[in-house]
Amino acid sequence: MRRILFALAAALLFPLQSGAQQVAQKELVLIRDYDDVVRFGMGLMHAIQRAKAGAEVRVVFEANAVMAVLMFPLPPQVFDTNTPAHDKWIEREDIDYDYSTHTSDLRPRGGRRVSLSSLKFAGKMMAAEEITTSVWNEFKKLKIKYTVCSFSATILGFYDTLKLKGEPLSPDQGTPVDIAPYIRENYQLSVF
Amino acid sequence: MLKKIFICLAAVLVLSLQVSAQQAVRRELVVIHDFDDVLRFNMAVWHAIQLKQAGVDVRVVFEGDAVLNFLPRQDGDMRQKSLSLERVNMEKNKSRLKNLVTPKKGRDLLKELADLKVPYTVCSFFATLFNKYAELKAAGVPMSADPENRMDLSPFIRDNYQLLIF
Numbered sequence: 001m002r003r004i005l006f007a008l009a010a011a012l013l014f015p016l017q018s019g020a021q022q023v024a025q026k027e028l029v030l031i032r033d034y035d036d037v038v039r040f041g042m043g044l045m046h047a048i049q050r051a052k053a054g055a056e057v058r059v060v061f062e063a064n065a066v067m068a069v070l071m072f073p074l075p076p077q078v079f080d081t082n083t084p085a086h087d088k089w090i091e092r093e094d095i096d097y098d099y100s101t102h103t104s105d106l107r108p109r110g111g112r113r114v115s116l117s118s119l120k121f122a123g124k125m126m127a128a129e130e131i132t133t134s135v136w137n138e139f140k141k142l143k144i145k146y147t148v149c150s151f152s153a154t155i156l157g158f159y160d161t162l163k164l165k166g167e168p169l170s171p172d173q174g175t176p177v178d179i180a181p182y183i184r185e186n187y188q189l190s191v192f
Numbered sequence: 193m194l195k196k197i198f199i200c201l202a203a204v205l206v207l208s209l210q211v212s213a214q215q216a217v218r219r220e221l222v223v224i225h226d227f228d229d230v231l232r233f234n235m236a237v238w239h240a241i242q243l244k245q246a247g248v249d250v251r252v253v254f255e256g257d258a259v260l261n262f263l264p265r266q267d268g269d270m271r272q273k274s275l276s277l278e279r280v281n282m283e284k285n286k287s288r289l290k291n292l293v294t295p296k297k298g299r300d301l302l303k304e305l306a307d308l309k310v311p312y313t314v315c316s317f318f319a320t321l322f323n324k325y326a327e328l329k330a331a332g333v334p335m336s337a338d339p340e341n342r343m344d345l346s347p348f349i350r351d352n353y354q355l356l357i358f
Contacts, residue, residue, distance in 0.1 A: 009201060030239075032232060032358075063232045155231060155287050174289065176235045180246035183218065191356050 025055040028179065028187040034064035041132035043192030044139050051144050058187070059139075060170075060177050062149035067158060069148055069167055072136045151176045219249045221345065221353040227257030231293045236358035237301040244308045251353065252305065253336075253343055255315035261298060262314055262333045263324060317342045 029047040033039035043065075051057040061069055150173040153159040162169055170177045179189065222240045226232040243250045254261065291297060305312060316339035319325040325339055336343045345355070 032235075063229070063235055151289065151292075152231065152235070154289050155293050157287060174292075176238050176242075178242055179239055180242045183243060183246040183248055188354065189220070189356050191358055 025050075026182075026185065026187040027055045027057045028182045028189050029057060029059045030179075030189065030191045031059060031061050031065045031068075032063040033192055034068050039192065040065065040068055041135050044132070044135045046190070046192065047144060048135070048139055048142060051142050057144050058182070059144055059146040060149060060179075061146060062152050062177060064152075064156070066148050066152045066162065067156065070158065070161060070165065072133055147177060149177045217249050218247075219348075219351065219353040220251075221348045221355050222250060222252045223345070223355060223357045224252060224254050224258045225256040226358055227260050230295055230298060232358070233258065233261055234293055234298045234301055237298065237305060239356075239358070240310060241301065241304055241308065244305075244310050249353075250310050251348065252310060252312035253315065253345070254312065255318050255343060257318075259314050259318045259328070260322060260324065261295070261302075262328055262331070313343065315343045 027047075027050045029043065029050070031040065031043040031047070033043055044059075047057055047059050146168060148162055148167045148169050150159060150169045150171070153162050153169065154173045159169070159173065172178075182189070220243050222236070222243070224233065224236045224240075226236055237252075240250055240252050302312075312334060313336050314328060314333050316325060316335040316337070319328050319335060320339040325335070329335055349355075
């Protein structure tokens with residue numbers, strides 16, 4: 001009877017211990033934003049914040065964001081959100097979709113766009129590109145593990161360039177990065 | 193005395209096992225907004241499929257522009273920007289994988305999602321906003337109940353779903 005009691009007590013204690021071990025949070029951050037310097041930079045910044053908070057962070061760059069990995073330091077024209085590129089884009093008529101009924105494009109246009117040419121960051125006046133470059137440098141300095149999606153890189157024609165640069169590409173060019181293994185390892189997912 | 197302690201410990205153990213069994217089934221609510229960019233849309237659906245295949249209890253909500261993905265579209269629209277700021281035109285794209293980033297592939301992935309019995313809902317509010325509600329409804333697309341309001345995500349939160357917004 002006493003042995004059974006000890007066994008039960010041990011069975012109760014071990015899950016408690018493993019629960020305590022799981023406190024080290026695991027975060028998988030998927031970054032897809034690229035067109036918008038602020039959104040891309042904030043995705044990176046949030047990954048950095050999590051790493052600094054003690055989480056075990058892994059970042060996956062996928063879709064357009066694979067291009068961002070090649071961009072540092074950023075040339076100003078790449079992320080110039082003042083250009084009306086999106087407006088031209090919306091006006092394209094190359095698909096059979098009636099844009100006249102598409103009322104969702106609420107992005108500020110023309111003069112109403114926020115100028116990102118000089119922002120105050122860490123006490124200094126900097127362009128948005130410089131800010132994002134400094135965030136990228138911090139990201140690299142913290143040695144946060146990251147993977148660049150081979151599938152996206154191949155589609156967009158940057159696979160060879162990224163490979164040559166020694167970037168950590170995912171193994172399978174034929175499919176997007178498989179997030180299933182991370183799920184099994186209890187990573188929490190965030191998408192930027 | 194020992195018997196009482198034994199019963200208490202056994203009860204606590206059984207209860208804790210039940211709780212951890214309930215927690216084992218992870219729940220993710222995938223909310224997809226992407227529409228303009230077929231690569232992003234297809235990858236979002238692909239990730240929902242990966243989650244399902246990993247044993248996660250997945251539900252998908254299409255809202256915002258993404259409801260338009262349920263309308264018939266031509267292939268070839270690939271709204272990407274290259275380094276020189278030119279759009280990557282899939283008609284000219286020489287990637288051997290280009291067939292995986294077409295609206296047709298998107299439709300195939302949606303079918304795979306349905307075949308895996310992943311419940312998905314298309315937001316009636318946005319369909320109404322884009323004047324496509326009747327068309328989508330007639331096509332048998334599973335629409336949310338209230339065209340006057342955006343889909344309420346709070347029931348999912350109460351049911352312990354984690355939110356992933358693509």
